[in-house]
Amino acid sequence: MVTKESILSWLDEVCDPEIPVLSLADLGVLRGVEYLNDEWQITITPTYSGCPAMKTMEDDILLKLKEHGVEAKVHLVLSPAWTTDWLSESGRKKLKDFGIAPPENEVDKSVLFAAQTVVPCPRCNSRETKMVSQFGSTACKAHYQCLICSEPFDYFKCLK
Amino acid sequence: MKNEDLYNYVLRLGDDSLILGQRLGEWCGHGPILEEDIAMTNISLDLIGQAMSLLDYAGVLDGQGKDHDALAFLRFENEYRNALLLEQPNGDFANTMMRQFLFDAFRKPLYEKLLESTDMQIAAIAEKSLKETRYHLKHTSEWVIRLGDGTDESHQRAQTALDLLWRYTDELFFQTEEDTTLISLGMVPSMSEIKAEWSKTVLSVLEEATLVIPTNNWQFEGGRRGMHSEHLGFLLADLQYMQRAYPNMKW
Numbered sequence: 001m002v003t004k005e006s007i008l009s010w011l012d013e014v015c016d017p018e019i020p021v022l023s024l025a026d027l028g029v030l031r032g033v034e035y036l037n038d039e040w041q042i043t044i045t046p047t048y049s050g051c052p053a054m055k056t057m058e059d060d061i062l063l064k065l066k067e068h069g070v071e072a073k074v075h076l077v078l079s080p081a082w083t084t085d086w087l088s089e090s091g092r093k094k095l096k097d098f099g100i101a102p103p104e105n106e107v108d109k110s111v112l113f114a115a116q117t118v119v120p121c122p123r124c125n126s127r128e129t130k131m132v133s134q135f136g137s138t139a140c141k142a143h144y145q146c147l148i149c150s151e152p153f154d155y156f157k158c159l160k
Numbered sequence: 161m162k163n164e165d166l167y168n169y170v171l172r173l174g175d176d177s178l179i180l181g182q183r184l185g186e187w188c189g190h191g192p193i194l195e196e197d198i199a200m201t202n203i204s205l206d207l208i209g210q211a212m213s214l215l216d217y218a219g220v221l222d223g224q225g226k227d228h229d230a231l232a233f234l235r236f237e238n239e240y241r242n243a244l245l246l247e248q249p250n251g252d253f254a255n256t257m258m259r260q261f262l263f264d265a266f267r268k269p270l271y272e273k274l275l276e277s278t279d280m281q282i283a284a285i286a287e288k289s290l291k292e293t294r295y296h297l298k299h300t301s302e303w304v305i306r307l308g309d310g311t312d313e314s315h316q317r318a319q320t321a322l323d324l325l326w327r328y329t330d331e332l333f334f335q336t337e338e339d340t341t342l343i344s345l346g347m348v349p350s351m352s353e354i355k356a357e358w359s360k361t362v363l364s365v366l367e368e369a370t371l372v373i374p375t376n377n378w379q380f381e382g383g384r385r386g387m388h389s390e391h392l393g394f395l396l397a398d399l400q401y402m403q404r405a406y407p408n409m410k411w
């Protein structure tokens with residue numbers, strides 16, 4: 001019999017197409033698994049409104065469940081809005097090992113001209129890094145460079 | 161139609177996002193530096209994403225089964241309700257940043273108020289979009305200051321942009337008779353509240369940027385009523401080409 005646990009364990013193998021080390025659960029995008037109206041209902045939420053990976057994630061979920069003979073529906077919800085606080089501990093570690101600095105606790109984005117957050121280098125752990133651009137290779141990342149080892153790296157920026 | 165007043169309101173929000181998103185996308189591959197090329201296309205992507213949510217909801221309110229694609233690709237110019245500011249050509253980098261800044265400073269307080277909307281779907285879209293809009297405003301404020309308080313040339317270009325775009329700012333706060341009903345139902349905020357917040361942000365950033373508001377305060381309007389400048393038609397020709405040439409085509 002298919003249980004919620006088995007669905008969750010299968011979905012553990014579905015990863016963010018742009019950061020293939022993170023599962024959708026690690027990322028906090030997977031919000032719910034429920035059996036309702038004779039069908040499995042999977043709820044996901046986008047990281048950013050225009051994230052082009054959402055459609056792929058939806059397809060990957062359906063494909064993975066189909067491999068196990070399960071038909072499901074995927075729902076996209078906007079509220080509560082995704083925050084980097086939902087990134088799991090194991091997800092943060094996987095990010096760093098992958099060379100992407102995990103989100104630091106940042107000051108309120110609504111404050112203009114606030115001091116910049118220190119983002120340690122994922123390669124040498126130096127705290128002497130500089131932001132190259134607030135916008136990086138994908139919507140969820142900013143672009144940084146380490147001043148000690150020179151490594152250019154992605155920072156999974158904090159969104160609250 | 162299920163709720164015509166709300167449909168018109170949401171359509172205005174969606175069209176603002178869509179048209180500005182399309183304009184910004186024109187910078188793709190043409191940014192002055194790689195980082196800004198990426199920043200502008202990232203902001204564009206957020207705006208297109210917000211437009212999808214907003215236009216999908218407009219489709220629901222319309223009740224004729226239209227989704228965001230149908231609304232984005234299959235309407236004529238005079239059916240668009242975006243403000244004139246957003247369809248203005250990109251011009252130089254200073255002009256693009258100024259246009260974006262004037263809009264972000266308007267969108268942020270608007271989303272903050274829409275968070276409290278009694279309409280759950282509007283509140284949800286605002287919650288999602290506000291986080292992105294804060295990033296945008298931070299980015300564009302910094303650029304307006306850097307350009308205005310920069311070299312002689314960057315100051316001149318930023319001031320020229322402000323002089324050119326200021327005339328389109330009043331229209332952002334356009335409010336219809338029907339909106340008053342929505343306001344009384346707690347669905348949307350009154351634009352006078354938003355304008356007060358906007359003015360505060362704009363004045364403080366412009367001061368820091370050593371830029372001055374033009375003394376000629378003649379204001380243009382029309383976009384909110386479907387009366388657009390000559391620029392929108394060209395933009396739509398580009399945006400809609402594929403769906404018009406190959407109806408119902410899918411990627």
Ligand SMILES: [Zn+2]
Pocket residue numbers: 121122123124125126146147148149150151
């Ligand atoms: Zn380093």
